[in-house]
Amino acid sequence: MEISSVTKSKNPRNSTVFTLSTSSDLKILVTECSELLSYDESSDAEDVSEGGYIEFESPDAPIADQAIFYVKESALDENNVRLEHVKDLAWRDKGGNDTINLGEESIKGIGVWLATFHDQVTPLSTMFMDDIWSAIKVCAERGFDRKKLQPWFKQWVDRIRNEQSKTWNDVMFNRQLLFPCHFFDDAVGFQQLTKFLVYNTNMFSPIKESKPFKFDRGDLSPKFVIKQLNAVREDLRTVLQRRIFAEVHGILEQSACRCNDTAICTYLKEIDRIGIKPWGATFYNSSIKDITDRLELFDPALVRKLNVKPCHCKCSPHCGCSIVWDEVVKKAHKDILGYFDGLCLDCTKHTPNEDSNYWKPEIQRNRYDQNCRINHGEKTWYFSFMGQRKHHRFERDWF
Numbered sequence: 001m002e003i004s005s006v007t008k009s010k011n012p013r014n015s016t017v018f019t020l021s022t023s024s025d026l027k028i029l030v031t032e033c034s035e036l037l038s039y040d041e042s043s044d045a046e047d048v049s050e051g052g053y054i055e056f057e058s059p060d061a062p063i064a065d066q067a068i069f070y071v072k073e074s075a076l077d078e079n080n081v082r083l084e085h086v087k088d089l090a091w092r093d094k095g096g097n098d099t100i101n102l103g104e105e106s107i108k109g110i111g112v113w114l115a116t117f118h119d120q121v122t123p124l125s126t127m128f129m130d131d132i133w134s135a136i137k138v139c140a141e142r143g144f145d146r147k148k149l150q151p152w153f154k155q156w157v158d159r160i161r162n163e164q165s166k167t168w169n170d171v172m173f174n175r176q177l178l179f180p181c182h183f184f185d186d187a188v189g190f191q192q193l194t195k196f197l198v199y200n201t202n203m204f205s206p207i208k209e210s211k212p213f214k215f216d217r218g219d220l221s222p223k224f225v226i227k228q229l230n231a232v233r234e235d236l237r238t239v240l241q242r243r244i245f246a247e248v249h250g251i252l253e254q255s256a257c258r259c260n261d262t263a264i265c266t267y268l269k270e271i272d273r274i275g276i277k278p279w280g281a282t283f284y285n286s287s288i289k290d291i292t293d294r295l296e297l298f299d300p301a302l303v304r305k306l307n308v309k310p311c312h313c314k315c316s317p318h319c320g321c322s323i324v325w326d327e328v329v330k331k332a333h334k335d336i337l338g339y340f341d342g343l344c345l346d347c348t349k350h351t352p353n354e355d356s357n358y359w360k361p362e363i364q365r366n367r368y369d370q371n372c373r374i375n376h377g378e379k380t381w382y383f384s385f386m387g388q389r390k391h392h393r394f395e396r397d398w399f
């Protein structure tokens, strides 16, 4: 890790030295052990269940190392870093000198905090996902104010978004970023990754989060988030399946016209050709995005060519020959992709209690993101509220 504008050097004992203040009056010693950040093989609460071993590949995996930070005690005081508390926890070296021995700690995890306390910049490019988690762990264990690191974290997420878009398309990356975005209250990042996970996680397994290493978060664990993500995806799957076959269902119910047989068969053949098995496993072994991508391959020419000519009947409301199938498919595709805008952290954290007027059905809403930092529609509003909903006023638009 490099911290700009500060001196970094290797001392004779092969520790990396970071000078965070030219008038430092305190020396902080950190030892990092490779065992410190072991992978999380545990299965936590259902919210964060991993279901097994997750291997996290980092180009900068933890190695045994030692670092010395030269800091200014007043900078720590200004940031309410509680040295008394620190003393109780034996931060102070037994020698009683100007050295605080933190013992085993993530060098980058503590380093980003110390740099922030000294208004120094930690380069974004040297911090990887496990370092972000290490910084959170340090924050939780040392009682630091997470707000101090929020701007830096947001810049880190923005950088990934702008410079490493492929990384953002990786499901595991999104699973591991879920908690950091929640922790640092990054509404934009949280919206983006929750939407990504809902649309891009294969439906053969539940949406889960992932932790790069063992970390007992206690009360810090976000409640209900994973449940809600799985609920949205389940809802989307149902709506998508119904939308694709709604017209087939409709004409079977409403019309006995002879043209139906050819029309339905031709449509189903095309749906099958593009890889959506009408009664097959497609809706259980693909992601929502996989299926909408396949809808883009729908070829109206093939349907028109194979379909019968209009039969000039007077069916009302309609029969097979009058359906514009590619419009049906295009609309389903557009509606499904616009169905869910990701979870909204503001709605998540401000769920009204069940007796609130908020839930009264007579209250009409034109906007669902009135007091939110992000723009979103009704589905995000509904699924972002956490906990029990006695006042269930949600109605599907489409069915």
Ligand SMILES: [Zn+2]
Pocket: 255, 257, 258, 259, 311, 313, 314, 315, 318, 319, 320
């Ligand atoms: Zn007809």
Ligand SMILES: [Zn+2]
Pocket: 257, 259, 260, 310, 311, 312, 313, 319, 320, 321, 322
């Ligand atoms: Zn007809």
Ligand SMILES: [Zn+2]
Pocket: 344, 345, 346, 347, 348, 368, 369, 371, 372, 373, 376, 381, 384
């Ligand atoms: Zn909201």
